[in-house]
Structure formats: structure tokens, C-alpha cells
Amino acid sequence: MENFQVGRATLTWLNGGVNFLDGGAMFGVVPKPLWSKKYPVNDKNQIELRTDPILVQVDGKKILIDSGMGNDKLNPKQKRNFGVLEESSITSSLTELNLTPEDIDILLMTHLHFDHACGLTKRNEEGFESVFTNAVIYTSKNEWDEMRHPNIRSVNTYWEMNWKPLVNQVITFENEIEIVPGLKMIHTGGHSDGHSIIIFEENENCFIHMADIMPTHAHQNKLWALAYDDYPVTSVHQKEKWMEYGYQKNAWFTFYHDAYYRAIRYNETGEIEGSIERYRYEYE
Numbered sequence: 001m002e003n004f005q006v007g008r009a010t011l012t013w014l015n016g017g018v019n020f021l022d023g024g025a026m027f028g029v030v031p032k033p034l035w036s037k038k039y040p041v042n043d044k045n046q047i048e049l050r051t052d053p054i055l056v057q058v059d060g061k062k063i064l065i066d067s068g069m070g071n072d073k074l075n076p077k078q079k080r081n082f083g084v085l086e087e088s089s090i091t092s093s094l095t096e097l098n099l100t101p102e103d104i105d106i107l108l109m110t111h112l113h114f115d116h117a118c119g120l121t122k123r124n125e126e127g128f129e130s131v132f133t134n135a136v137i138y139t140s141k142n143e144w145d146e147m148r149h150p151n152i153r154s155v156n157t158y159w160e161m162n163w164k165p166l167v168n169q170v171i172t173f174e175n176e177i178e179i180v181p182g183l184k185m186i187h188t189g190g191h192s193d194g195h196s197i198i199i200f201e202e203n204e205n206c207f208i209h210m211a212d213i214m215p216t217h218a219h220q221n222k223l224w225a226l227a228y229d230d231y232p233v234t235s236v237h238q239k240e241k242w243m244e245y246g247y248q249k250n251a252w253f254t255f256y257h258d259a260y261y262r263a264i265r266y267n268e269t270g271e272i273e274g275s276i277e278r279y280r281y282e283y284e
Helices: 023-027 076-081 090-096 114-120 141-148 232-249
Strands: 003-006 009-013 018-022 046-050 054-058 061-065 084-086 106-108 121-123 128-130 136-140 170-173 176-180 183-187 196-202 205-209 252-254 261-266 272-277
Touching: 003 205, 018 023, 023 046, 061 176, 076 084, 114 121, 136 141, 136 183, 141 170, 196 232, 205 232, 232 261
Parallel strands: 061 106, 106 136, 136 170, 205 252
Antiparallel strands: 003 009, 009 054, 018 046, 018 084, 054 061, 121 128, 176 183, 183 196, 196 205, 252 261, 261 272
16 A cells, blocks of 8 residues: 655555546547547547546554445445446455554545445445445535436436435535645536535645545646536636646645556646655456
8 A cells, every 4th residue: 555744744645446438438529549648548448447436544543545446335336337347345445454444543535436435334134324434525515515406417327225324424624624734625616506626735645635626646637627527617617726736735636536647746837856656456
């Protein structure tokens, strides 16, 4: 598992699963000859995407950013449509760190689409139960409201099995919230109405987790929005704002979905100054 230090925070990527989605959907109106130069594509026009939570250990707290693909939650049709190659092995990843799901103190849910939220619950004899039983789960109020009352489009990704067992663990916020000193969740909208990003700052040290308004390194261009975005113009403006902020801070940008990079640091002009590459497994 890849890990690195940003100030007093240690970041470790857990194995949350992998799927393959249509490249055109992931890059919206951007022509394939442009985006395919930035990110590999297979003969089915699909790109590889991880769903790997980031364990942030800071101030004695064990914090997860999103929860992975989950296990035994998707039916065969969904696995085929979503190109699922591998489900989560979060518990195994935590075991390697001498931890268990019960040791997680906090989950920061950037949004609650299935590929980020399925890892929150697991099957039991009665239905579903929470995986991270001792954790407080933070998400924006907009996201939590839509999760429980999806519209005709979002009903395909906001699933009851991913929220009903968690109602007593969730804390929502309106605009932004500080989790521990220097670590904030900020509501941006864009990819979903309730989408949030995560920022950690300590003196000159900074990381920014843009979640799905910049899901991979190939989405650095502020105009490259996903066809999956509910509010693509909002995504563009929010990405422009926070990318520029990160450039000025010489921040690390971290990724949940990127199959090739865990994090990239850009300089003031947006050029790559440093990177953490993802280890590629044998099947790849």
C-alpha cells in the first residue's frame, strides 16, 4: 500500500476495488483523440478506475476518505454494466496495518454515489449493517438529503442499503466543516448537488482531495467535466477555483479513482513537480 506524509498527516491508500467505465462518459464532450493521450483506454473504449479509500491518520484519529466499492452488493448485471473487475478488500488492507474497521473514527464522504458509498455497509441475516460501527460519518446536508430522497436520475446511484443502517452515525454540514485542526470538508456541488472536497493545511504543507470534480490526473484541465456530472458548469468553476488555490499552495492533489497516480503536486503554473505512482498488480 502506498503512503506518504503531508505535515502531521499520514495518508495510506486501501484497496477499495476497480472498475472500467466508458471513456467518453468520464470525459464528457472532450474528443477522444485529446483525452486518450492523457489516460489509457482499452479496445472497448473503457478506462480503468480505482475506488480506493484514503486512510488519513492525524492527531490520533483514523479517518477514511470514502469507503470503496464494497462486497457482495452488486448483482451480475450491475457488475457487467459498471465494468467491475475487483470488489473491495478494505478489511484486509486494514489488517496489514494492524487495524480493523472498528478502529476507524471518522469517514469523510465526498458524496454518496454507489462507487463511493457501497463500502459503508455489508450484508447480514436481516439485510444490511454498518461496516465502520464506531465511526462518525460526515457528508454535506445536500448530499444526505438527496441520498434519502433521490430524483428520477439519481435513484440509480443513491441506494437505500447504503444509508439506512447509518442514520445514527451521520453528521451533515452546510458549507464547510473542520474535522480536526487544518482538515476541512468544503461543499462544492458539481458532480452531485452535495459533492464536497477535502483540504488539509499545516503551514506550508497542503493536500487537496478534489474527489469527482477531478477524479484522475487526466482531468486537470478545468473544462474537462464528466458526463456523469449533474451540474457540469458548477464543476468547471469549482475546479478552476480550487486548482488555482492548490497551485499557489504547491499542494498535493490526491486521487480516489486514478489507476496510475495516488497524488500529484503542481507548481504555481500547473506543471507537475512531484508524484506518487500507484503500484500496478500482476493482473494489470
